[in-house]
Amino acid sequence: xxxxxxxxxxxxxxxxxxxxxxxxxxxxxxxxxxxxxxxxxxxxxxxxxxxxxxxxxxxxxxxxxxxxxxxxxxxxxxxxxxxxxxxxxxxxxxxxxxxxxxxxxxxxxxxxxxxxxxxxxxxxxxxxxxxxxxxxxxxxxxxxxxxxxxxxxxxxxxxxxxxxxxxxxxxxxxxxxxxxxxxxxxxxxxxxxxxxxxxxxxxxxxxxxxxxxxxxxxxxxxxxxxxxxxxxxxxxxxxxxxxxxxxxxxxxxxxxxxxxxxxxxxxxxxxxxxxxxxxxxxxxxxxxxxxxxxxxxxxxxxxxxxxxxxxxxxxxxxxxxxxxxxxxxxxxxxxxxxxxxxxxxxxxxxxxxxxxxxxxxxxxxxxxxxxxxxxxxxxxxxxxxxxxxxxxxxxxxxxxxxxxxxxxxxxxxxxxxxxxxxxxxxxxxxxxxxxxxxxxxxxxxxxxxxxxxxxxxxxxxxxxxxxxxxxxxxxxxxxxxxxxxxxxxxxxxxxxxxxxxxxxxxxxxxxxxx
Amino acid sequence: xxxxxxxxxxxxxxxxxxxxxxxxxxxxxxxxxxxxxxxxxxxxxxxxxxxxxxxxxxxxxxxxxxxxxxxxxxxxxxxxxxxxxxxxxxxxxxxxxxxxxxxxxxxxxxxxxxxxxxxxxxxxxxxxxxxxxxxxxxxxxxxxxxxxxxxxxxxxxxxxxxxxxxxxxxxxxxxxxxxxxxxx
Numbered sequence: 001x002x003x004x005x006x007x008x009x010x011x012x013x014x015x016x017x018x019x020x021x022x023x024x025x026x027x028x029x030x031x032x033x034x035x036x037x038x039x040x041x042x043x044x045x046x047x048x049x050x051x052x053x054x055x056x057x058x059x060x061x062x063x064x065x066x067x068x069x070x071x072x073x074x075x076x077x078x079x080x081x082x083x084x085x086x087x088x089x090x091x092x093x094x095x096x097x098x099x100x101x102x103x104x105x106x107x108x109x110x111x112x113x114x115x116x117x118x119x120x121x122x123x124x125x126x127x128x129x130x131x132x133x134x135x136x137x138x139x140x141x142x143x144x145x146x147x148x149x150x151x152x153x154x155x156x157x158x159x160x161x162x163x164x165x166x167x168x169x170x171x172x173x174x175x176x177x178x179x180x181x182x183x184x185x186x187x188x189x190x191x192x193x194x195x196x197x198x199x200x201x202x203x204x205x206x207x208x209x210x211x212x213x214x215x216x217x218x219x220x221x222x223x224x225x226x227x228x229x230x231x232x233x234x235x236x237x238x239x240x241x242x243x244x245x246x247x248x249x250x251x252x253x254x255x256x257x258x259x260x261x262x263x264x265x266x267x268x269x270x271x272x273x274x275x276x277x278x279x280x281x282x283x284x285x286x287x288x289x290x291x292x293x294x295x296x297x298x299x300x301x302x303x304x305x306x307x308x309x310x311x312x313x314x315x316x317x318x319x320x321x322x323x324x325x326x327x328x329x330x331x332x333x334x335x336x337x338x339x340x341x342x343x344x345x346x347x348x349x350x351x352x353x354x355x356x357x358x359x360x361x362x363x364x365x366x367x368x369x370x371x372x373x374x375x376x377x378x379x380x381x382x383x384x385x386x387x388x389x390x391x392x393x394x395x396x397x398x399x400x401x402x403x404x405x406x407x408x409x410x411x412x413x414x415x416x417x418x419x420x421x422x423x424x425x426x427x428x429x430x431x432x433x434x435x436x437x438x439x440x441x442x443x444x445x446x447x448x449x450x451x452x453x454x455x456x457x458x459x460x461x462x463x464x465x466x467x468x469x470x471x472x473x474x475x476x477x478x479x480x481x482x483x484x485x486x487x488x489x490x491x492x493x494x495x496x497x498x499x500x501x502x503x504x505x506x507x508x509x510x511x512x513x514x
Numbered sequence: 515x516x517x518x519x520x521x522x523x524x525x526x527x528x529x530x531x532x533x534x535x536x537x538x539x540x541x542x543x544x545x546x547x548x549x550x551x552x553x554x555x556x557x558x559x560x561x562x563x564x565x566x567x568x569x570x571x572x573x574x575x576x577x578x579x580x581x582x583x584x585x586x587x588x589x590x591x592x593x594x595x596x597x598x599x600x601x602x603x604x605x606x607x608x609x610x611x612x613x614x615x616x617x618x619x620x621x622x623x624x625x626x627x628x629x630x631x632x633x634x635x636x637x638x639x640x641x642x643x644x645x646x647x648x649x650x651x652x653x654x655x656x657x658x659x660x661x662x663x664x665x666x667x668x669x670x671x672x673x674x675x676x677x678x679x680x681x682x683x684x685x686x687x688x689x690x691x692x693x694x695x696x697x698x
Contacts, residue, residue, distance in 0.1 A: 051687055167602060170595050171555060177588055178562065185581040190573050192585055193566065216633075223629050223659050224622045389660035393653045394675060400636060400652060401679060405689050413637030417630055424626065425558075429551035429603075447584045454579050 003129055010356030014364055019062055022055075023361050026063040027368045030070020035078050035383045036391055037230075038218045041071030042327040042437065046210035047398060049335055050405035057339040058354050062361040064332055069121060069362065071328070072271075072311050073369045076113040076304050077380050081106060081233045092275045093307070096292065096299030101233035103295050107377070111239040112249045112297055113304040114373040119250075120257040120305035121366040124312025127261045128319075129359055132348070136320040139345040144453035145464050147321075149473035150267055151446040154323050155439065156480045157268035162326075163432035166484045172431045175422070176439030179209055186444070187451060199411040204419075206334045207406035209440055210327075212416045213433050215399035217423020219392045224424070227388045232381070239377040249301040252282050256305030264313020267323045268480070271310035278306035312362070319343050319355060322445070327437040334441055545610050552603040559596025563589045625659050632656065644694025645684070649676035 013019065033039040045064050052060040079094035080101050093113060100109040142150075159169030182193045183203025194200040241249060259281065260274040282302040283292045292299055317323040322343040324330035336343050341351055348355055373380070403416040426433060457463035465471055566589035573582040632655045640648045653672035662668055680698055684691040 051683065051689065054688065167595070167599060168552070171552075171559065171599055174559065174588065174592050174595055178566070178592065181566075181585055181588065188574075188576065188581040190581040192573065192581060193569055195569070219656065219660075220626055220629060223625045223656075227660055387662070389657045389662040390671065392660055393657035393662070393672070396656045397649050397653045397675065397679070400633070400649070401683065401691075404640070404691070405683070410637045410640065413640070414634060417633040417637070420633070421626075421630060425551055425555055428547055429555045430548050431552070431555060450584075451579050459577055459579065 003133055006133075006352065006356045007129055007360060009353065010358075010360035011363075013058070013353060013357035014062070014360035019059065019357065019361060020364065022059045022062045023066050023365050024368055026066020027070040027073075027365050027372060028066075029063075030067035030072075031074040031077075031369065031372060031380060032070075032383060033067070034071040034074020034076075035380050036074075036386075037078060037082065037388070038215075038222070038392055039395055040075075040214065040328070041067050042210060042331050043214040044071070045328060045331045045335065046207050046214075047402040049207050049331070049338060050402060052335075053338060057341065058357050060335065060339070061332075061354070061358050062365075064335055065358060065362055066365045066368075068328055068332065069308075069311065069365050070369060072121075072308050073114065073117050073373050074380065076117065076300075076307075077110060077373075077377070078384065080109045080113065080300070081235070081381055082230055082384055091272075092279045092303040093300050095279070096296050098233070099293070099295035100297065100300065101295075104236060105295065105297075106233050106235045106381075107237045107239045108241060108245050108297060109295075109300050110235065110377045111241045111374065112245065112301045114239065114370060114377070115241065116249065116253040116256065116301045116305040117308040117373075118366055118370040119253045120260060120307075120309040121312060121369070122363065123257045124261045124264075124309040125359065125362045125366065127265070127309075128312050128315055128362070131265060132316050132320050132359075135316055136345040136348045139321050142321070142345070142469075144449045144456060145466055145470050146473070147449040148446065148453055148464055149470040149477070150321060150323055151442055151449065152477040153473050153480070154267055154325060154442060155435075155446075156477045158325060158435045158438050160480045160484045161268070161273055162434040164430050166481065168429070168431045169435050172426065172433065173435040173439040175426070175431070176209075176436035176441075177443040179204060179419075179436075180440040180443035187448070199409060204415055205406045205412070206331070206441060208403045208412055208416050209419055210331055210437055211399045211402050212419030213423040213426070213436060215395050216416065216420025217427050217433070219396045219399075220420055220424035221427050222388070222392050227392075230388070232384045235378050235381050239374050245297055248288070248297050252278075252298040252301035253305040255281060255285075256302040256307075257309040260306035260309030261313045264310030264325075265316035266313075266325075267317040267321065268325060268476075271307050271314065271326060274306040274310045275303040278302040315362075319347060320345060322347075324438055324442065327434040330438045330441040546607065549603045549606040549610060552599055553607065556596045556599030556603060559592045560600060561596075563591075563593025563596060565589075566592060629656065629659055632659075641692045642694065644696065644698055645691040646673075646676045646680050646698045647694060648692075649679065 014023070029044060030041060033041060033044045044067050048063070048067075052063065055063070076093050076097065079091065080097035083094050083098040097109045097113065100106065155173055159173045160166045161169075163169035163172060178193070180203075182200055184191050184194075184201050191201055256274075256278040259278050260271070263274040263277070264271060279299055279302060282296075282298040283289065286292065286296060286298050288296055288298070314324075314326055314329050317325060318329045318333060320343075322333065324333045333343060336347075341347060341354070400413060400416070403412050406412065407415075423433070425431075426436070453463050454461070465474060566585045570582040570585035570589060573585075574580065575582060632652060636648055636652045643651075650669075650672040653675060654668055657668055657672070658664070677698075680691060683689045
């Protein structure tokens, strides 16, 4: 198997002392920001972008990958002990996990989340190892029309899936696309939406937008509504699983992984949908159904596994096609670009050693995370006792530092403040930020591909639907716009027909997305 | 963090139920605020759409590959989606009865304004007072707006965090951060 040789070479690169150190720093920072409320991996990677530009590409990417995986582990700690998910994909785990913690079983909940994350993360990374080269091989045949269609799919599915409803998802996406358009057009040199302001000519740095929307939006919102009172559940005993807990957990881990990885690796979903599906699956299959809603361990094990497997899956379209389907993946794409690397099929050919070192470091990172999270669960739980005002004030301070480092002028800080107020408005209105970030980063790439396609066809739009792949992708894109609109109508009609309205458990995720 | 601190944060089940019911009372207010915020956001989109179209009309026309295509299309989409959002939030506003408490208390708006003001002041004064002083003030002001207790601890915390950030990023990593007349 060619992959195994390449992966072994990757391990040779990842196991050097320097790379091990960066992986360790990455997973530690990742776990910490996953645990702390108000900071997510997308924000952290964005903040570190202007600081890490002196690092070698491989070191920086290993660091970011560690933050990405670590954020997923840390998020579960917060949702279990605090019932305020640190990152959006942990919301489901908060339902059962926090109930378990209230019943004094926080240690078991943390253990099943950590081990489940390890199992799923590792299986997911194995999946990535074998699937990614195949997808990359397939994607080499893609031309600009296929890329345009793929991005259309990403735009529509991200809007439909990562928000409370399609309309708000679209609003978020369009806001991101608009901000991405500001500045000089790279192909024609024409300034767009700059309104004569010189400092807008270079566009607004991705770092500033992401930091403003996430960090400032959150801080403004806390200032407005107050920090509130949160209850941290104490961790009693060591984070270990009893035999019966293990017997109930492992099938849930595997089922969660089986749902998470394939759905995550589609050029559509992100990590939220599979966690939700895993929860409903576990609830239906469990022999302890009466425990659901009161702290069933399967309800933590399955969704946490699904969450981490999906996180590995999201890397498949990111690395092989250059298509991010979550906010963090979009920011990591920017990190690649800042090193002059363009994720896509060519990445595997041109920067093979780098990619394989990165993938090998994901295996290493998962082992580190298990070691960091199981014995040290109590230490991470202590982070939650930091008063929230200190966390948010520090977040704001580092946000200002990041924006200054990215731009270096007073104007950048003013732009940061204005976009922060926009972030507050979006948060209050329930408009999801993830589609905005994906639109911001993917928008300019989509425009470039569209122009390439039209140059090839000399302006003939029919090139966009010229091949079977493009037709299928456009159908998927249209369906993802139509289905969320039609589904409630159909369901309403069916329920009125049935007379008694039986609410369907899987009526779609309706929560805020990070 | 001492044992006592930890104990203070771990409240009992009974306390929490009280907090839960208090939250339900403000649910109506929150729904209304969400509808109002969507209305404002939709309104912004409705305004931004035509602005983008006007801006795009000023660009040289180069056919399907030109720089004007994307902003024109986006302008139309912005306007339409914004209009739809406005309509839907108006309907939501009408269907949610006005909550007893005001949707957004004046004090909350004032606090948001104050934080924005602090940020702008930070932006303007950074080159004058230097990174450490500026950031320490930013930290303390934000924490106070978030309801932190006054006291030397807060100031010490802000000062040491700012100093630590300066040493790490300016001296170790090599970012050039602005220095005041005193060199930090």
